[in-house]
Amino acid sequence: MTTSPDSxxxxxxxxxxxxxxxxxxxxxxxxxxxxxxDRAGEVRRSAEWLAARLRSTGFPVAEVxxxxxxxxxxxxxxxxxxDPDAPTVLVYGHHxxxxxxxxxxxxxxxxQPVVVDGRMYGRGAADDKxxxxxxxxxxxxxxxxxxxxxxxxxxxxxxxxxxxxxxPHFGALIREHAEQLAADVVMISDTxxxxxxxxxxxxxxxxxxELQIDLTGPAQDIHSGSFGGAxxxxxxxxxxxxxxxxxxxxxxxxxxxxDGVVELTAQERELFAELPFDEAEWLGVAKSRATLGEQxxxxxxxxxxxxxxEVNGIWxxxxxxxxxxxxxxxxxxxxxxxxxxxxxxxxxxxxxADWVADRLPAGIGHEITFTGSTRPCLTPLDHPALQSVVRxxxxxxxxxxxFTREGGSGPAADLQDVLGAPVLFLGISVPSDGWHSVNExxxxxxxxxxxxxxxxxxxxxxxxxPAGKTAGEMGNA
Amino acid sequence: MTTSPDSxxxxxxxxxxxxxxxxxxxxxxxxxxxxxxDRAGEVRRSAEWLAARLRSTGFPVAEVxxxxxxxxxxxxxxxxxxDPDAPTVLVYGHHxxxxxxxxxxxxxxxxQPVVVDGRMYGRGAADDKxxxxxxxxxxxxxxxxxxxxxxxxxxxxxxxxxxxxxxPHFGALIREHAEQLAADVVMISDTxxxxxxxxxxxxxxxxxxELQIDLTGPAQDIHSGSFGGAxxxxxxxxxxxxxxxxxxxxxxxxxxxxDGVVELTAQERELFAELPFDEAEWLGVAKSRATLGEQxxxxxxxxxxxxxxEVNGIWxxxxxxxxxxxxxxxxxxxxxxxxxxxxxxxxxxxxxADWVADRLPAGIGHEITFTGSTRPCLTPLDHPALQSVVRxxxxxxxxxxxFTREGGSGPAADLQDVLGAPVLFLGISVPSDGWHSVNExxxxxxxxxxxxxxxxxxxxxxxxxPAGKTAGEMGNA
Numbered sequence: 001m002t003t004s005p006d007s008x009x010x011x012x013x014x015x016x017x018x019x020x021x022x023x024x025x026x027x028x029x030x031x032x033x034x035x036x037x038d039r040a041g042e043v044r045r046s047a048e049w050l051a052a053r054l055r056s057t058g059f060p061v062a063e064v065x066x067x068x069x070x071x072x073x074x075x076x077x078x079x080x081x082x083d084p085d086a087p088t089v090l091v092y093g094h095h096x097x098x099x100x101x102x103x104x105x106x107x108x109x110x111x112q113p114v115v116v117d118g119r120m121y122g123r124g125a126a127d128d129k130x131x132x133x134x135x136x137x138x139x140x141x142x143x144x145x146x147x148x149x150x151x152x153x154x155x156x157x158x159x160x161x162x163x164x165x166x167x168p169h170f171g172a173l174i175r176e177h178a179e180q181l182a183a184d185v186v187m188i189s190d191t192x193x194x195x196x197x198x199x200x201x202x203x204x205x206x207x208x209x210e211l212q213i214d215l216t217g218p219a220q221d222i223h224s225g226s227f228g229g230a231x232x233x234x235x236x237x238x239x240x241x242x243x244x245x246x247x248x249x250x251x252x253x254x255x256x257x258x259d260g261v262v263e264l265t266a267q268e269r270e271l272f273a274e275l276p277f278d279e280a281e282w283l284g285v286a287k288s289r290a291t292l293g294e295q296x297x298x299x300x301x302x303x304x305x306x307x308x309x310e311v312n313g314i315w316x317x318x319x320x321x322x323x324x325x326x327x328x329x330x331x332x333x334x335x336x337x338x339x340x341x342x343x344x345x346x347x348x349x350x351x352x353a354d355w356v357a358d359r360l361p362a363g364i365g366h367e368i369t370f371t372g373s374t375r376p377c378l379t380p381l382d383h384p385a386l387q388s389v390v391r392x393x394x395x396x397x398x399x400x401x402x403f404t405r406e407g408g409s410g411p412a413a414d415l416q417d418v419l420g421a422p423v424l425f426l427g428i429s430v431p432s433d434g435w436h437s438v439n440e441x442x443x444x445x446x447x448x449x450x451x452x453x454x455x456x457x458x459x460x461x462x463x464x465x466p467a468g469k470t471a472g473e474m475g476n477a
Numbered sequence: 478m479t480t481s482p483d484s485x486x487x488x489x490x491x492x493x494x495x496x497x498x499x500x501x502x503x504x505x506x507x508x509x510x511x512x513x514x515d516r517a518g519e520v521r522r523s524a525e526w527l528a529a530r531l532r533s534t535g536f537p538v539a540e541v542x543x544x545x546x547x548x549x550x551x552x553x554x555x556x557x558x559x560d561p562d563a564p565t566v567l568v569y570g571h572h573x574x575x576x577x578x579x580x581x582x583x584x585x586x587x588x589q590p591v592v593v594d595g596r597m598y599g600r601g602a603a604d605d606k607x608x609x610x611x612x613x614x615x616x617x618x619x620x621x622x623x624x625x626x627x628x629x630x631x632x633x634x635x636x637x638x639x640x641x642x643x644x645p646h647f648g649a650l651i652r653e654h655a656e657q658l659a660a661d662v663v664m665i666s667d668t669x670x671x672x673x674x675x676x677x678x679x680x681x682x683x684x685x686x687e688l689q690i691d692l693t694g695p696a697q698d699i700h701s702g703s704f705g706g707a708x709x710x711x712x713x714x715x716x717x718x719x720x721x722x723x724x725x726x727x728x729x730x731x732x733x734x735x736d737g738v739v740e741l742t743a744q745e746r747e748l749f750a751e752l753p754f755d756e757a758e759w760l761g762v763a764k765s766r767a768t769l770g771e772q773x774x775x776x777x778x779x780x781x782x783x784x785x786x787e788v789n790g791i792w793x794x795x796x797x798x799x800x801x802x803x804x805x806x807x808x809x810x811x812x813x814x815x816x817x818x819x820x821x822x823x824x825x826x827x828x829x830a831d832w833v834a835d836r837l838p839a840g841i842g843h844e845i846t847f848t849g850s851t852r853p854c855l856t857p858l859d860h861p862a863l864q865s866v867v868r869x870x871x872x873x874x875x876x877x878x879x880f881t882r883e884g885g886s887g888p889a890a891d892l893q894d895v896l897g898a899p900v901l902f903l904g905i906s907v908p909s910d911g912w913h914s915v916n917e918x919x920x921x922x923x924x925x926x927x928x929x930x931x932x933x934x935x936x937x938x939x940x941x942x943p944a945g946k947t948a949g950e951m952g953n954a
Contacts, residue, residue: 206702210800219764224813225683225885229785230776231765235719236788242713243720287696287806288708290840299707308706311713312803313794318811323687323848325813325886326789329764334795336701336802363767371800408702409802 005395008145009455013137013448020137020451021120021444023053027095027129028113028122034072034096034165043161046095047073050132050159057136058143059157065177067169072096072161074173076180079139079155087385087465088154089458090183092415093132093190094163097124098436105438118444125442126433128190132159134428134447135189138454145455152462156183163190167411174418184465185385185422186415191406192429194275196443199397200404201389202425204378206307207339208409209348209370213241213356214332216365221317221326228327232363235316238331244359245309245335249295252309252337256351262342262378264305271403272300285431304405308338334371338409341378349373374409377416377423385424388460389453393426396452426453482872485622486932490614490925497614497928498597498921500530504572504606505590505599511549511573511642520638523572524550527609527636534613535620536634542654544646549573549638551650553657556616556632564862564942565631566935567660569892570609570667571640574601575913582915595921602919603910605667609636611905611924612666615931622932629939633660637888640667644888651895661942662862662899663892668883669906671752673920676874677881678866679902681855683784684816685886686825686847690718690833691809693842698794698803705804709840712793715808721836722786722812726772729786729814733828737819739855741782748858748880749777762908781882785815811848815886818855826850851886854893854900862901865937866930870903873929903930 032046033039047064054062054077062077075095100110100123108114113122124130139151146152158181160170174181194200217234218227247253264272277300279291293302302308316331318324337348353368360366379386381403393401406425416423428450434440509523510516524541531539531554539554552572577587577600585591590599601607616628623629635658637647651658671677694711695704724730741749754777756768770779779785793808795801814825830845837843856863858880867878883902893900905927911917 208702208802210802212800217765222763222765223885224785224787224789225685225815225883226780227763227765228780228787228813228815228884229783230768230770230779231760231763232767232769233787235791236722239716239719239788239791242716245713283708286699286704286708288694288699288704288840289842290709290838291707292709292838292840293707302707303703303705306706308701310701310705310710310802310804311716311794312701312801313796313805314712314716314808315792315796317788317790319790319792319809323689323811323813324789325685325687325787327787328790331791332796334800336705336800338702338705361767361769363765363769365766406702407705408700 005398006145006456009141009452012141012144013451013455016137016140017448021115024130024133025113025120025122027133028124029111031111031123032096032161033099034162035099040072043072043096047075047161050075050095051077053136054157057140065173067162068172069169071169074161075157075159076177077157079151081152081154081462082150083152083462086153086462087184088156088182089185089187089461090156090158090181090415090419090421091135091187091189092158092412094128094160095132096161096164097129098127098164107439110440115444119441120444121439121441123440125440126429127435127440128163130442130447131189131427131429131450134450135454137451139458141451141455142458146459151458153458155458156181163411170411171414174414178418181419183419183421185424186412186419188412188423188425189427191425191427192431192433193427194402194404196430196446198276198402199393199399200402201386201393202404202406202427203381203386204341205376205406205412206409207343207345207376207413208372208374209337209339209345209352210335210372211352212332212334212369212371213238214330214367215360216330217363218327218329220329224325224327231327232361233327234331234364235328237360237364238314238316238333241356241359242311242314242333250292251294252307254309254351254355257307257348259347260342260344261307261340264301267381268305268403269301272298275300275402303407305340307340307343310336312336338407339376341376343376345373345375375413375417377413379422379424383422384464384466385422385461388457388464389424389426391460392453392456395456396449482875482929483622483933486618486929489618489621490928490932493614493617494925498592501607501610502590502597502599504610505601506588508588508600509573509638510576511639512576517549520549520573524552524638527552527572528554530613531634534617542650544639545649546646548646551638552634552636553654554634556628558629558631558939559627560629560939563630563939564661565633565659566662566664566938567633567635567658567892567896567898568612568664568666569635569889571605571637572609573638573641574606575604575641584916587917592921596918597921598916598918600917602917603906604912604917605640607919607924608666608904608906608927611927612931614928616935618928618932619935623936628935630935632935633658640888647888648891651891655895658896660896660898662901663889663896665889665900665902666904668902668904669908669910670904671879671881673907673923675753675879676870676876677879678863678870679881679883679904680858680863681818682853682883682889683886684820684822684853684890685849685851686814686816686822686829687812687849688829689809689811689846689848690715691807691844692837693807694840695804695806697806701802701804708804709838710804711841712805712808714837714841715791715793715810718833718836719788719791719810727769728771729784731786731828731832734784734825736824737821738784738817739819741778744858745782745880746778749775752777752879780884782817784817784820787813789813815884816853818853820853822850822852852890852894854890856899856901860899861941861943862899862938865934865941866901866903868937869930869933872933873926
């Protein structure tokens, strides 16, 4: 879907691009590494810098929010529309960055950004400062091109400072400020697109249930010659559990696991299949030699849209050099289940617990510890907000916008849960940008497309928002 | 089967019992702990003490044998019969002992033996000095009662000094001295009986094939959200191998594994079933809460007479606290297969290797390392040498002698392999003797029965030996 670009927007962006890039570079020079306790001050400086910059952009509210337990600060900003029916959009991003050290293989100092061949290199260029920052110029272009003095939507920004450290206080933060954060749509500005020539919108992330299973057999390791073959072996039973996770078609064999799964539509499968997916190249990235997964689904479908069961760790018995002929006294599993829209975390937990209890023979004790969970999120292709994102990107890129999903799981679901709003993803980063790696960069032309998308988006959203509908009625799955 | 005891033998033993026990105590005071490098000198002193004692018993040859690589010495002794058709018997035992420290919970000093309530307490009392030493008084009683000046059989003794350290040089030692050790029958004097009131003869030991399987998947741990469910996971495949080891009846499912297995005879099953086996008590010793094993067999049959597959260790992926959502790059298994008579070590190895290769999906690499193996040994109930042992024990115990087997695997099979002779087991130790534990002891009345059995055995063997038959024709399986 493409619609015509706006020359006023483009001119405004072109005019302000040099200053915009200078300011982004200034922000990138603040080494806001949240994982490094010695740089807590830099993370705070980054928050203060951003809040000041948002105020100068025009946000009437732009403040640094403290997090619980002396955690690292977030930034909140708000710019009301003034229009009575304007929808409220909350943009999410983060201002902390991954650690980076020149000695790791950076060609230039990771905290002294440089522009080379149309790319800005520096830690945080793509993940996530660049993708937060494009909204500042975006909203100004939106105002300049429309002649408005306030955005067409009630625009809120929440930019956390602990995302690269696992967002330990994020849930508490958004619950504490739920009223101020209330929104009709959450726009995650911390993802990417399929590729430089293939602009895409991500429509969902998988959820997850993680657990550890501890099995016990004999009260201590016992001699396999004297007792082996006549008593249950917890390592054998751990292995039988793992082997039983999948049936012959590599479908998850836990009864009830697929209950409620939102199946891929024929349209989605067609759209995924249109993506220029190169399996050999993907295997290279996966550092794997072959694909294997649920029968009847493509690789992209398997990682984006199908629930899975994976063993992340297994251990029990003797693991040293040589042999030791024992029946081990215990064995342990770490499992994770990826969930898709329609699956319920609590129901999956119960299904797994029942399944485990049902499969173990007499003489094997077990304990299950659920170590974490994240709900899946998915926005249907026909959701009006998603359609607005597609139109805005289409005008910016002058190309058909395709769809992806994200196989991983993230704090986006927290926002969905706490705010009860559908979650959309808007990103212009590409796989070559080097997230969490060396020589992280952002493509400046794509960054400009991000600015442009942001400039079109608020007007489109306001114009096409079904006034008076609540988020719950908007069909988020 | 019982036959009448010999009063001359009993009188001789009773007369010499006090001096015999004093000498045994003297030997037990030598702390011949082979696992402790600081006590290598004590192991040597033990060997020299024994050689001297065997010479004073009457053995014309009694010498200390060095082992390869500066290992700990063994003792060899030989006393030819002089009768042209006399069979040759090699008695095997060991003079080294397990470590022992009073602080571990010994009531008395483990190397200052004491006699209390008809039991001699001390490290090595049962395992194995007591059970080696009863042959010295045994052969003297045999001579005294028969009026012979030489034993009725060509009697050889091989008493190693590294059994408690895994017999690292034993194979080389017996290959080096194969000619001197040549025998028609090997008599292992390092085992026990069912119990104080249930004298038994062990008729075989299981063999073993041990291996490690290393599986590789992705070249490094990869993100389970981005790739999980679409590439093979080596931990899953390791678990599927383990789970596939057994079928629903808990029979080993490796094709060809049971080829050649010598099945239990109806007679053996009946005899096993007559043993006073208390499953609850056995579970207590096994520190287990339930039995589980091959369908259609009793617990004793499973551990003594059926081949098994056991996972001794399994590991792969993340095993630390919390969760880590990865597809691990590798996973590892340590497996051991216990073998029974008729199974061939090489064929089992090949069957396992084929089975593993056959079950792994594309994208999973594997390497198998066979870490050790031992052949099974079994002497049929109607073997004439076994019948002699049963008759000799029957005269000593004046009770029906029953049969057991040993579920473990040991160096006995090396002797069988190198010497080509059937292996028999003669022991008077009982489960309460505390092998490898604290307060090891030997029951003095049972020790005297051992002396008496030894005194009857050589005459019975010589009288019933099918002259001119070679060991290979004697039906050892």
